[in-house]
Amino acid sequence: MSLEASPSGGPAVVDVVGDEATTPGGGPDEFVPLRTHRSVFRRLLGNRAAVVSGAFLILLALAALFAPLIAPHDPNKQDLLNVLQGPSGDALLGTDNKGRDVLSRIIHAGRVALMAPLLAVSVGVVLGVPAGLFAGTTRGRIDRILGRLADTILSIPPLVMALAIVAILGPGLTNAMLAIGIVYSPRLFRVTRGATMSVSEELYVDASRSVGCSTPRLLWAHVLPNISGPLLVQISLMMGFSLLAEASLSFLGLGIQIPDASWGSMLRDAYQDKFKAPYAVVPPGLAMTLTILSFNTLGDALRDVITARRRE
Amino acid sequence: MSSRLLVRRLGGSVLVVFLASILVALMVHLVPGDAASAVAGENASPEQIQSTRERLGLDEPIWVQYFSWATDALRGDFGQSLITNRPVIEMVRQVLPATLSITLAASVIAVVIGVTLGGLAGLRRGVTDRVTSLGASLGIAMPSFWVGMLLVTFFALEFDLFPVLDYTPLTEDPVGWLHHITLPALALGLGMSAEVARQTRGGVVDVMAQPYIRTARAKGAPGGRLFARHVVRNAAIPVVTVLGLQIGRLLGGVIIIEQVFAINGLGTMAVRAVADRDFPVIQAYVLLTTVIVVAINLLVDLSYGWINPRVRSEE
Numbered sequence: 030m031s032l033e034a035s036p037s038g039g040p041a042v043v044d045v046v047g048d049e050a051t052t053p054g055g056g057p058d059e060f061v062p063l064r065t066h067r068s069v070f071r072r073l074l075g076n077r078a079a080v081v082s083g084a085f086l087i088l089l090a091l092a093a094l095f096a097p098l099i100a101p102h103d104p105n106k107q108d109l110l111n112v113l114q115g116p117s118g119d120a121l122l123g124t125d126n127k128g129r130d131v132l133s134r135i136i137h138a139g140r141v142a143l144m145a146p147l148l149a150v151s152v153g154v155v156l157g158v159p160a161g162l163f164a165g166t167t168r169g170r171i172d173r174i175l176g177r178l179a180d181t182i183l184s185i186p187p188l189v190m191a192l193a194i195v196a197i198l199g200p201g202l203t204n205a206m207l208a209i210g211i212v213y214s215p216r217l218f219r220v221t222r223g224a225t226m227s228v229s230e231e232l233y234v235d236a237s238r239s240v241g242c243s244t245p246r247l248l249w250a251h252v253l254p255n256i257s258g259p260l261l262v263q264i265s266l267m268m269g270f271s272l273l274a275e276a277s278l279s280f281l282g283l284g285i286q287i288p289d290a291s292w293g294s295m296l297r298d299a300y301q302d303k304f305k306a307p308y309a310v311v312p313p314g315l316a317m318t319l320t321i322l323s324f325n326t327l328g329d330a331l332r333d334v335i336t337a338r339r340r341e
Numbered sequence: 342m343s344s345r346l347l348v349r350r351l352g353g354s355v356l357v358v359f360l361a362s363i364l365v366a367l368m369v370h371l372v373p374g375d376a377a378s379a380v381a382g383e384n385a386s387p388e389q390i391q392s393t394r395e396r397l398g399l400d401e402p403i404w405v406q407y408f409s410w411a412t413d414a415l416r417g418d419f420g421q422s423l424i425t426n427r428p429v430i431e432m433v434r435q436v437l438p439a440t441l442s443i444t445l446a447a448s449v450i451a452v453v454i455g456v457t458l459g460g461l462a463g464l465r466r467g468v469t470d471r472v473t474s475l476g477a478s479l480g481i482a483m484p485s486f487w488v489g490m491l492l493v494t495f496f497a498l499e500f501d502l503f504p505v506l507d508y509t510p511l512t513e514d515p516v517g518w519l520h521h522i523t524l525p526a527l528a529l530g531l532g533m534s535a536e537v538a539r540q541t542r543g544g545v546v547d548v549m550a551q552p553y554i555r556t557a558r559a560k561g562a563p564g565g566r567l568f569a570r571h572v573v574r575n576a577a578i579p580v581v582t583v584l585g586l587q588i589g590r591l592l593g594g595v596i597i598i599e600q601v602f603a604i605n606g607l608g609t610m611a612v613r614a615v616a617d618r619d620f621p622v623i624q625a626y627v628l629l630t631t632v633i634v635v636a637i638n639l640l641v642d643l644s645y646g647w648i649n650p651r652v653r654s655e656e
Contacts, residue, residue, distance in 0.1 A: 177356070177357075177360060178360070180353075180357055181357050181360040181361050181364065184357050184361065184589075184631055184634050184635050184638070185361060185589075185627060185630070185631050185634070186588075186589035186590065186592045186593040186630055186631075186634060187589065187590075187593055188592075188593030188594070188596060188597075189589075189592060189593055189596075189611070189626070189627055189630045189631075190627070192596070192611055192612070192615050192623070192627075193365075193368060193615075193623055193627050195615055196368075196614070196615040196618055196620070196623050197368055197371045197372050197373075198372075198373065199379075199618075200615075200616070269482070273484055276484060277484070277486070277593075277596075277597050280486060280597060280600070281596070281597065281600065281612050282616070283612070283615060283616070296486070296487065296490065300490050300601065303490070303493065303494065307494045308494065310487065310490040310491065310494065311491075314483075314484065314487035314490065314491070317484055317487065318479070318482050318483045318484070318487065319482075321482040321483075321484070322478060322479065322482035325478065325481060325482055326478065
């Protein structure tokens, strides 16, 4: 599966997206538009790893949506007589340091696990994609300035940058996600810009320009649909990274605030009692790993499908 | 690498650091509302707010603020912590060795494990390849701080093989140092080794398909020699690239690893400073990590020509 995802040794991480990142022979220009190949979805269905990941994410989304119906207990109901209990018939994954049901908390925190990355990625898209479209079509001085700015932000490690932004805005889940969105926006900017530049050279773009199509309409109707492939790949990988970043900040106490829980803050609670209940760190971490794995696998599979299509 | 290119790369790096320094120096201005009262805290008196404003230099024109901050920073003076009143550079100097030890050890672990497994997967293919591939995907998806917790659970709590927490300086007790950094470095390095394994595997597969390998084989070059002379050099470039790209991830990941292992390092200092809104400390921290990342990536760029002479002529 995933190793084959990058036959030319292409990095499969969101961190390395950029001019150098899209690897030897795997630049954005190798991607093809999604819309013109409806078979992309069918091909994705033929990829077992992608189907399993997709199914897992859909299940997770359903569980998060219907959390109050599915969760066996109230996630915030404390039971101080039964703290740090191991798994039992009543509490399948045991209880935490305040006697709350771990399984119920994990199910409820699934909402944060999906909503928080969604927010971060939306911020990244709103900041990065229009700037990338603009820079990719106009080139010139603004392109160079935006490029330099992106280079600068990219040279600050993502989590360090996120910490700095949280210091500016103050702690809290929304601020943390804003921070992560800002951190990832240069990556979306670069992918969009690169893909836009290669699409802009296509004949149909020239043609619509020559019949008097305005630039905004050109971008919306012709360029954007044709760069949706690389963007979707990027967004899928970015979801996983945002979840990791959210968990990291919540683990540090700078993300989600009590009494709400995210998998990161659950890990923090569980880890504090490591001497009393050493295995309590397993369930939240496992939930996180499986979700990130699914996002990554889906992103890799999408990239495979799109690039393989191009090679034919 | 030609000297002209060298100058250009160096110039680019200096420019990025310069732009980053502007962002860093003026970050206090981005605080919503009045920065001084936000930093001074909710219950601060007007006098305290005024004194905070002066300490942050917020009463000066903006370019004066940048210039004086930047010239001080060049001399290694990042001001004093708003909380402890200690010189920031002294705080950094105290915690830097622990963080650098873990980061370096993690890189070594990542290269050793990643190159070995990735190389084997690329050469043997088949089952080795599939297992490594699966392991690499898992390794990339597992948050390093969770790996750290699991390592603590198994090796420190269950089997008592390693100390759970804390750090011992190398200069005081080398054995204790190694003992203390093994688990944190492993936690940090495993995820990166997965990335390195992917790159190595991809590089080796690419190289093995090249005609010159068939030629060398046809000439009767023994396997070991073939590997050392042709495969390693050519497959090294993507691996070195990924090392450069991963350094930022390492410097971010080490923040949380330090929390997990209760190590007083750069990350611990930064997290405390963020919670306290201790801007002089945060500024020094962000600039320092950026300089490290930019410097490592410059070295990576320079190493291309040394690893593979063809790169020199291509440029």
